[in-house]
Structures are given as structure tokens and as C-alpha cells.
Amino acid sequence: MYSGNILSFILFILLSLSVSACYSFTGGSAPEHLKTLTITNVVDNSGFGNPQYREQLTQNIIDLFLNDNTYEIVDLAGDARLTVVINSIRENPVSINPGELETERKVEVICEVEFYDNVKKNQILKKTISSYDIYPVAESQQGRENSLRVALSQLADDVLLAVISGW
Numbered sequence: 001m002y003s004g005n006i007l008s009f010i011l012f013i014l015l016s017l018s019v020s021a022c023y024s025f026t027g028g029s030a031p032e033h034l035k036t037l038t039i040t041n042v043v044d045n046s047g048f049g050n051p052q053y054r055e056q057l058t059q060n061i062i063d064l065f066l067n068d069n070t071y072e073i074v075d076l077a078g079d080a081r082l083t084v085v086i087n088s089i090r091e092n093p094v095s096i097n098p099g100e101l102e103t104e105r106k107v108e109v110i111c112e113v114e115f116y117d118n119v120k121k122n123q124i125l126k127k128t129i130s131s132y133d134i135y136p137v138a139e140s141q142q143g144r145e146n147s148l149r150v151a152l153s154q155l156a157d158d159v160l161l162a163v164i165s166g167w
Contacts, residue, residue, distance in 0.1 A: 030070050030164070033119050037071035038078030046109075048089040053109075053148060057084065060156035070164055080124070083114045084159060087128075091144065094134055107147040108132035109155055115163050127162055131155045 039062055044054040061084065065073055071080065087110050094104040108130055115125040131154040135143035 031117070031124075034079045034117065035072060036074045036078040037065065037080045037082060038074055038076060038118075039065060039082045040084075042084045042086060042111075044086045046086045046089040053089065053152060054086060056149065057086065057111075057152045057155060060153055061159055064156050064160045068160060068164065077118070079117070079119050081114075081116045081118055082159070082163060083116070085112045086110070087112055089148070102137050104134050105137055105144070105147075106132050106134050107144060107151055109148070109151045111155055111159075113159050113162060125162060129155060129158045129162060131158060 039058070042054040042058040042061070044051065046053075061082070062073065065071060065082075071078075088108075090106075090108045090110075092106050092108075093102045094106050096102050109132070110128065110130040113125065113127050113129055114123060116122075117124050131151045133147035133150040133154075135147040137143070139146070
């Protein structure tokens, strides 16, 4: 009787391990036919006038995909293509009541993301993604730059998540 309980327990553990090994944090597997990914340079249509933002977002996205290892990143002719366009960068007061001084500002970056299957010639994902950060007005230009860096980093995370969970 005792050995039967041990055998049942061992079978339960083995079954639990096999089920947990199948779980994926990415929400699914990459389509089998997509092995390589070309990430185009981010285009900045915001009119904000600083090429540093598109360069930073491009590098953030590339770094995240390299660390993720879902795809092999290639410069040209990937099985899939990721295109990101910054449509707008806005800066607005957070909230001001009449007669109050502005103390915080919100920086928001809005992007259009397209994930395209070059093998089957179809769009897998097209989505607008935005991110923002708030900074104290007292930090002026430095606060704004730091907030933009945070927003761009969050956007890169959101782009990765949208692509790997969008199947």
C-alpha cells in the first residue's frame, strides 16, 4: 500500500514537470517558417527634430530581440520584417488647476508598429503603441530627456511583447 502511494506521487511529479516544461512566457511559439527578422531603422515622423530618439528606439528594439532569441536578427532579407514609425512626441502639463503653477509634465511617444511576413507576403501585426513618462518641471531639459529615454525603453518592451505574443 505504501509503495503504491510513492508510485502515484512520482507519477504526479513527472506529469507536473512535463506540463510545466511546455509553458511559454511568450504566449505561443513563433510561426515555424519565420526564423530570421530584419528590424528596419525607426522612422521619426514626429517633427520633434532630434534623431537621437529614433536611434535610441531602434537600438533598444534590436537589443531586446537579440536577448529574446526568438529570431535570428539579420540586416537584409529576413523571413519577417519589423517596422516602427514614431508618429508623435507630445509634451503636456500633467494637471493644473486655475491659479496653480505647473509642477509636472508628461512626455508621450506614439508609434505605429508593423510586423510583416516576407515569406507568405502578409501583414502579421499592425498596431499603434504609446508610452509616456512624467517629470518634474524643475528638472527642465534634463528631466524631459530622462523621461523620453524611459518612454522609449518602455516602447521597445511593448514592441517586443506585441510581436512575440501577437500570434
